[in-house]
Each structure stands twice: as C-alpha cells, then as structure tokens.
Amino acid sequence: MLAMHGNSTPLILFSGLAADREVFAPQSLAFENLIVPSWPVPESDDTLDSYSERLAGELGQFGPAVIGGASFGGIVALHVAKHLDPLAVILIGSVRSSDELPRSAKWSRRLQPLVSLLPVRLMQIACVPIGSKMVGRWFPHLGGLARQFRHSDPRVFKWSLSRILDWDSTPRVDCPIFHIHGDRDLVLPIRNTHPTRAVAGGGHVISLTHANEVNAFIGSVLERNLN
Numbered sequence: 001m002l003a004m005h006g007n008s009t010p011l012i013l014f015s016g017l018a019a020d021r022e023v024f025a026p027q028s029l030a031f032e033n034l035i036v037p038s039w040p041v042p043e044s045d046d047t048l049d050s051y052s053e054r055l056a057g058e059l060g061q062f063g064p065a066v067i068g069g070a071s072f073g074g075i076v077a078l079h080v081a082k083h084l085d086p087l088a089v090i091l092i093g094s095v096r097s098s099d100e101l102p103r104s105a106k107w108s109r110r111l112q113p114l115v116s117l118l119p120v121r122l123m124q125i126a127c128v129p130i131g132s133k134m135v136g137r138w139f140p141h142l143g144g145l146a147r148q149f150r151h152s153d154p155r156v157f158k159w160s161l162s163r164i165l166d167w168d169s170t171p172r173v174d175c176p177i178f179h180i181h182g183d184r185d186l187v188l189p190i191r192n193t194h195p196t197r198a199v200a201g202g203g204h205v206i207s208l209t210h211a212n213e214v215n216a217f218i219g220s221v222l223e224r225n226l227n
Contacts, residue, residue: 008033009087009222010062014080015039016071016093016205017160019152023070026211027218035062039156048163052079059084066222068092068178070207071188072160078171090221091179091195092214093188093204097170100193108165116158180217182206 012035015023021036028034037059042051055076059065067086069077074094081089095101181188181195182202190198197217202210 010035010065011218011222012037012059012062012065012067012077012086013090013092014067014069014073014076016069016073017152017157017164019070019073023205024207027207027215030211030215031218031222035059035065039153039160041153041155042159046159048076048079048167049082051163052076053083056080056083066090068218069094071204072164075164075167078173078177081173081175082171086173086175088176088178088221088224089173090218091177091181093181093185093202093206094179095188095193096177096179098167099170100188101164101167102187102189102192105164178217178221180206180214182210 011031011033013024013027015021015036020038021028024034024036028036037055040051040054059067059080064087065084066088067077067080067084068074068088068090070092071094074089074091077089077091077094078096080086179193179195180197180199181190181193182204183190183198183200184202185204185206187204197213199206199210199213202213207214
C-alpha cells in the first residue's frame with residue numbers, strides 16, 4: 001500500500017522520452033504536491049538547453065521546488081536546474097552526464113539524421129499488446145517501457161531521441177543530486193553510473209515496477225531540510 005506524503009515542497013518530475021504522466025501514476029497517489037509537466041512540442045531549432053530554459057520559465061511560478069525525472073526526463077531536469085535554481089534534483093533511472101550513456105547510444109550517434117524517418121505511429125501500434133496487463137504481469141520492465149512509449153507525441157519523441165544521441169555535456173547544478181537506479185536496467189545500465197541507491201531487481205521503469213522503493217526514496221529527499 002502506498003503511503004501519502006504530506007510535505008508541501010513542490011515536487012516536479014519529468015517523464016521519460018516523451019512519455020506522459022502515467023509513468024508516475026504511483027507517485028501521483030503518494031505525493032499530493034506532485035507536478036508532472038506535459039512535454040511542449042519543441043521548436044525546429046530547439047537545443048536541449050533552449051528547450052529546458054523555456055520549461056524552467058514556465059515552472060518558476062511554483063517557487064522553490066525539488067525537480068527530477070525518469071530516464072530522459074532526468075537529463076532534462078538537470079538542464080532545467082541550470083535555470084530554475086531548485087532545492088534538489090532527483091534522478092530516477094537516469095544519468096548525470098553523457099559519459100554515463102551506454103556504448104550502444106554512443107555508437108548510434110552517427111544514425112541521428114535518420115531519426116526523423118522513424119515510423120513512430122506504427123511502432124506505437126505494435127507496442128499495444130506489449131503494454132497489456134497480461135504481458136505486464138509476466139514482464140513488468142518490458143510492459144512499463146511499452147506503456148511509456150505508446151502515448152508519446154511522435155514529434156516530441158523524435159526530438160528527444162535526437163537530443164539523447166547528440167548529448168555531449170555534463171550540466172553543472174548548484175544543488176544536491178539524489179539518484180535511484182535499478183540494478184537490472186538494460187537501457188541505462190547501472191554499471192555506467194553511480195546512484196545514491198540501487199533497487200534490487202529493478203529495470204528501467206522503476207517508478208512503476210518498484211513504486212514503494214522509489215516513493216520512499218523521494219520521501220526521504222523531501223524530508224531533508226532543503227529550505
């Protein structure tokens with residue numbers, strides 16, 4: 001059973017790779033102060049920094065906040081932190097710098113110009129059976145990834161994938177960074193990074209598959225004297 005955390009500090013979490021707020025469904029039940037921003041469609045010339053700066057401008061209305069994200073959302077959170085001055089950043093199955101990306105991502109950089117040709121809508125239709133409850137019961141990591149992908153906006157997905165492939169920076173932020181990661185994450189393997197806490201048996205979508213551990217971790221960050 002998920003416990004409700006009553007901390008009043010705004011908690012802003014970005015979903016992974018153009019996914020919607022469904023990836024944080026268990027966290028929405030546990031944190032009444034949770035804000036999951038939607039992904040605005042990027043401008044044609046948007047860089048990761050210009051996009052993140054615009055997001056930061058929209059989120060400044062919430063005042064001092066803890067921000068974070070899952071997977072690509074964590075990368076965005078780090079770039080947003082440069083412009084928002086948050087109390088802390090929480091990474092959920094994400095990485096702190098491009099050096100921590102897997103070799104497969106680095107090898108795929110030469111294919112970045114082909115991202116625009118991906119038939120995303122057809123790929124999403126193909127993922128519908130994989131995201132079913134039956135598949136999710138037997139393969140929770142795979143089901144979680146499919147659910148994360150199938151409702152994403154193709155324009156945002158392609159832009160986000162391109163930004164991962166050409167990401168070559170390490171954002172410098174002036175606040176604490178807390179990082180939780182599944183020890184069986186096949187998308188962003190834990191061996192490439194150094195999380196604050198490892199989740200035993202956790203795959204890439206631990207916000208769904210290991211909600212209790214993730215919620216306890218987030219709660220511990222919010223309970224710190226961040227003010």
